[in-house]
Amino acid sequence: LKKKDFGKPPHTVIIPGRLHFTESDALKILGECVDEPFDNSEKTKKISKQMMEKYVPMVREALKEIESHYKNEKEFQVILENANLYIQDAEKFLEDGQDEVAILSIGYADGLVDALRLAKGLDPKM
Structure with a gap:
């Protein structure tokens, strides 16, 4: 994921489900997130x-x-x-x-x- 070229930012990752806290932590580290990953499934x-x-x-x-x-x-x-x-x-x-x-x-x-x-x-x- 870190070595993959996605082109120019900004980028978004949409995951159709709830993230386990370890998955959220992995996204923060591997994806070099500017913003904190958030879960909007609570509103759905x-x-x-x-x-x-x-x-x-x-x-x-x-x-x-x-x-x-x-x-x-x-x-x-x-x-x-x-x-x-x-x-x-x-x-x-x-x-x-x-x-x-x-x-x-x-x-x-x-x-x-x-x-x-x-x-x-x-x-x-x-």
Whole structure:
């Protein structure tokens, strides 16, 4: 890196991810940095967070809409309850930093709600 000719400065190195502190130190030394390397990923919303912000309200609304179709059918109450619990779990997992599990949980909730909609001849929500 030190011997590579990059042409006339200024130069920028963009790394699409977080740097370990040792990588940051290596960049400072090997790259002869004028400025301190900085991490702007803190300002970027994770994809999982973006997905949850979209899907949780959508699935919650779809669940509310379908509940009235099953109010007198006790055998389906456990499915409605499980869908609601999956939504709550998804929010808790995201809060706890378990992003992948959060996405799985909201997906399970969405699947249950879609199955209930299909059983009543309604189109799934998108």
